[in-house]
Amino acid sequence: SRQGTTPNIKEVFIGRCWDYQEIRYNTILPIEQKNCSHLWDLFFKAFSYHAPCDVRQVNYDQYLQEAKQSLPANKALFWSGIYNLAHQFSDNGINYVTLEDTLIGYLANSLTWCGQENYPGMNFSACPTWTDCPLEASESFWSGASTTFAAAAIGPVVLMVDGSNPNKPAYRRDSFFGKYELPGLNVSKVPSVQVIVTHALGAVKLEVCGNGTLVTLQNDIEARGMTYTCDDNPDSVMYLLCAEKPDCRECKLAKALASGQ
Numbered sequence: 262s263r264q265g266t267t268p269n270i271k272e273v274f275i276g277r278c279w280d281y282q283e284i285r286y287n288t289i290l291p292i293e294q295k296n297c298s299h300l301w302d303l304f305f306k307a308f309s310y311h312a313p314c315d316v317r318q319v320n321y322d323q324y325l326q327e328a329k330q331s332l333p334a335n336k337a338l339f340w341s342g343i344y345n346l347a348h349q350f351s352d353n354g355i356n357y358v359t360l361e362d363t364l365i366g367y368l369a370n371s372l373t374w375c376g377q378e379n380y381p382g383m384n385f386s387a388c389p390t391w392t393d394c395p396l397e398a399s400e401s402f403w404s405g406a407s408t409t410f411a412a413a414a415i416g417p418v419v420l421m422v423d424g425s426n427p428n429k430p431a432y433r434r435d436s437f438f439g440k441y442e443l444p445g446l447n448v449s450k451v452p453s454v455q456v457i458v459t460h461a462l463g464a465v466k467l468e469v470c471g472n473g474t475l476v477t478l479q480n481d482i483e484a485r486g487m488t489y490t491c492d493d494n495p496d497s498v499m500y501l502l503c504a505e506k507p508d509c510r511e512c513k514l515a516k517a518l519a520s521g522q
């Protein structure tokens with residue numbers, strides 16, 4: 262087991278909800294006014310006063326139904342295995358909108374929570390890890406969140422994956438993206454998936470567009486009737502990587518070329 266439910270989770274959740282609606286995404290996303298304490302009640306009801314692993318995806322259905330929102334067209338970004346770079350790239354909804362920029366993802370991101378049968382209905386000292394509970398319980402919330410997000414996407418979508426992780430293939434059919442997001446896209450609204458394969462600076466390019474699991478990904482996307490495109494470290498990503506590590510060899514080369522040397 263790991264750390265327990267985030268202290269003051271109710272206040273954090275409700276405070277985030279007000280912040281989301283009144284300030285954070287005000288000029289970026291279409292804001293649909295929600296009742297924050299009602300959302301907390303529905304969220305809390307899904308897992309509280311249950312044993313920690315006794316929670317199914319349907320427990321969150323009512324909450325997700327109430328919290329879901331419409332997305333701006335042509336802006337949805339999915340990610341798998343590459344959290345930080347994907348969020349730098351999407352820039353809090355300015356360039357793209359991730360699940361974590363939607364109310365559902367924003368309220369829950371980085372929180373820990375789990376139930377217990379006695380008062381106060383949640384356990385503040387220890388919660389199970391993903392591997393401690395049966396699959397359905399460990400995926401109960403984020404699977405529903407991913408499904409809801411994918412269903413709301415309109416227009417071409419972007420998927421960022423990591424082509425340099427020796428421990429995780431770039432595309433996995435058993436990831437949240439593979440299990441809930443790709444199958445959850447509404448093909449009549451989403452014509453194409455633009456894949457961005459990233460490669461950490463100085464790292465081996467284990468998988469690039471056109472090989473390894475990206476072939477499987479192309480097949481899975483095309484089998485669903487969508488167009489597949491793929492780019493390895495496009496400039497837009499390269500500049501972000503180089504902003505963090507300007508002394509890397511790959512970044513110096515870009516500079517030399519730009520100055521015509």
Ligand code: NAD
Nearest residue numbers: 339340341342343360370391399400403407436437438439
């Ligand atoms: P991934 O392998 O990078 O996993 C993403 C996150 O899922 C991890 O950071 C971890 O917090 C969590 N996770 C890992 N194993 C888990 C398990 N067995 N059960 C529950 N959670 C687990 O990439 P992925 O699996 O493709 O998921 C990323 C996609 O799914 C994104 O597009 C995002 O929209 C969504 N998602 C987001 C979160 C989140 O915490 N913000 C969690 C799950 C899924």
Ligand code: CXR
Nearest residue numbers: 342343344345346348361366369370371372373391403
């Ligand atoms: O189980 P955790 O992720 O530790 O994640 C806990 C929560 C998640 O629910 C998610 O919402 O924290 C959020 N989160 C991040 N905010 C985050 N920032 C960077 C999850 N992962 C994040 N990362 C990167 O993804 C880190 O490099 C981290 C990896 C996922 O780790 P893990 O599966 O342990 O190592």
